[in-house]
Amino acid sequence: MAIRMTHDDLGRFGDARLEKVGAALLAAMRQSPTMCLHALAKDRNQTIQFGRFLDNDAVSAEEMLTRAGQLTGARVAGRHVLAIQDTTEVSFAAHAASKRGFGTAGNGRDLGLFLHPLLAVDAAHGGVIGLVGAQVLNRTAGLVADHKGRPADHKESRRWLAGAETAGEVLAEAAMITVVGDRESDIYDQFARRPDNVHLLTRAAQDRTLEGGARLFDEVAAWEVRSCDRIEVPPRGPRAARVATVALRFGEVVLRRPAAAARSLAATVRLRVVDVVETDPPEGEAAVHWCLLSTHAVGDVAQARAIVGWYRSRWTIEQVFRTLKTAGARIEDSQMIGVKAFVKLAVTALIAAVRIMQIVLARDGTTAQSLADAADPLDIPALEAINASLEGRTEKLRNPHPATTLAWLSWIVGRLGGWAGYASKGYKPAGPKTVHRGLIRLDGMISGWHLANHSAHVRLP
Numbered sequence: 001m002a003i004r005m006t007h008d009d010l011g012r013f014g015d016a017r018l019e020k021v022g023a024a025l026l027a028a029m030r031q032s033p034t035m036c037l038h039a040l041a042k043d044r045n046q047t048i049q050f051g052r053f054l055d056n057d058a059v060s061a062e063e064m065l066t067r068a069g070q071l072t073g074a075r076v077a078g079r080h081v082l083a084i085q086d087t088t089e090v091s092f093a094a095h096a097a098s099k100r101g102f103g104t105a106g107n108g109r110d111l112g113l114f115l116h117p118l119l120a121v122d123a124a125h126g127g128v129i130g131l132v133g134a135q136v137l138n139r140t141a142g143l144v145a146d147h148k149g150r151p152a153d154h155k156e157s158r159r160w161l162a163g164a165e166t167a168g169e170v171l172a173e174a175a176m177i178t179v180v181g182d183r184e185s186d187i188y189d190q191f192a193r194r195p196d197n198v199h200l201l202t203r204a205a206q207d208r209t210l211e212g213g214a215r216l217f218d219e220v221a222a223w224e225v226r227s228c229d230r231i232e233v234p235p236r237g238p239r240a241a242r243v244a245t246v247a248l249r250f251g252e253v254v255l256r257r258p259a260a261a262a263r264s265l266a267a268t269v270r271l272r273v274v275d276v277v278e279t280d281p282p283e284g285e286a287a288v289h290w291c292l293l294s295t296h297a298v299g300d301v302a303q304a305r306a307i308v309g310w311y312r313s314r315w316t317i318e319q320v321f322r323t324l325k326t327a328g329a330r331i332e333d334s335q336m337i338g339v340k341a342f343v344k345l346a347v348t349a350l351i352a353a354v355r356i357m358q359i360v361l362a363r364d365g366t367t368a369q370s371l372a373d374a375a376d377p378l379d380i381p382a383l384e385a386i387n388a389s390l391e392g393r394t395e396k397l398r399n400p401h402p403a404t405t406l407a408w409l410s411w412i413v414g415r416l417g418g419w420a421g422y423a424s425k426g427y428k429p430a431g432p433k434t435v436h437r438g439l440i441r442l443d444g445m446i447s448g449w450h451l452a453n454h455s456a457h458v459r460l461p
Helices: 016-031 044-055 061-073 093-098 158-170 188-193 216-221 301-312 315-325 339-361 377-390 406-416 432-456
Strands: 080-085 088-091 111-122 128-137 176-181 199-203 227-233 242-256 268-278 289-294
Touching: 016 044, 016 339, 016 432, 044 339, 061 128, 061 158, 061 339, 080 158, 080 315, 088 315, 111 158, 111 315, 111 339, 128 158, 128 339, 158 176, 158 188, 176 301, 188 199, 188 268, 199 301, 216 242, 216 268, 216 289, 227 301, 242 301, 268 301, 289 301, 315 339, 315 432, 339 406, 339 432, 377 406, 377 432, 406 432
Parallel strands: 080 176, 176 199
Antiparallel strands: 080 111, 088 111, 111 128, 199 289, 227 242, 242 268, 268 289
């Protein structure tokens, strides 16, 4: 019996047996992320079960994503939710000969596909609430030559507006929804057609023409600096994390419809801009520059800083990608031949990666999340006993978080994964790999607890 997450099934698929196998597959992926069915399964029979489950036409990635969205949507009431979307490429350059049904990756040569998930994050504290949905792009027809001439709804970029529409539907009970995207989501069609219950926050990529003929970047650069702040810049590729001093500007602009856009779209769109420019970047480093377009009102420095903070939360989805690709499931190493089965297993891995990151980000208590966001309250007695066995005699080696919080569970998982338990300077907190190891151990301990308590209540004949 695994730790019973509040969202531990992949869907019903019209069959109780399929629902049960899907739940077992998700539990196995969550505890030991891998794309190898033999490693996921506990024995040969379960390997066969998992393989048949993925090959079954009644099992679909769409139902898995719908189920994940339903469970996330049930937890957002009263919250301001950031719906963060981005695209990651999955490339099979190393073993393309063994693949069937895959299109081309970004370079137009290697086999691969693209995953475009939508992640729900609490705007107040940055905690992961869950997966909202995802789209899979498989370029079986290769790259399109006449990109600009195609209608907006027939382009791959339609995924950004589709993400906003999904957020509006799935997160309808939220107090507020803000869809966050990087520069690739800077599309006029999305601004002009956004759902009424959704706000947008997008990093500008296009130096757009404004009403009156001015250009966006020149207009913003001429605004008065309203504040100089220090912000934490997350690592990206070879760039290390750093604290940057930035100049903050903000104001309002009216974008003019591009000439290539459909005439059915509004002729203009009114947006607010928050512009962040690093004033003194390290030698050899490009200056941080975020020109952020939003439908939110921005009337003072505090509101502008909030916009910047929400955009910085976009880093969370990149951490999910890292867990999915290099620090966890390593989906690009998959030996699975057929694209249909691979997509189902990749979606399972995505759901598991989101839940791993939920625990990782809750580890210091800043997300203020409830334990019920990730675990069954019926497991609390077992967790309390496990926690007591992990705590030391000194205050530094005791779980510092209330037993009703997700941070409390994160401390337990980290300790089981080999983390020292110290949170003082010089000690790193538990990362995704440590959390993976901890969940594997916790699974066995929870199972043993329930088995022992069940046996204690069974009378011998």
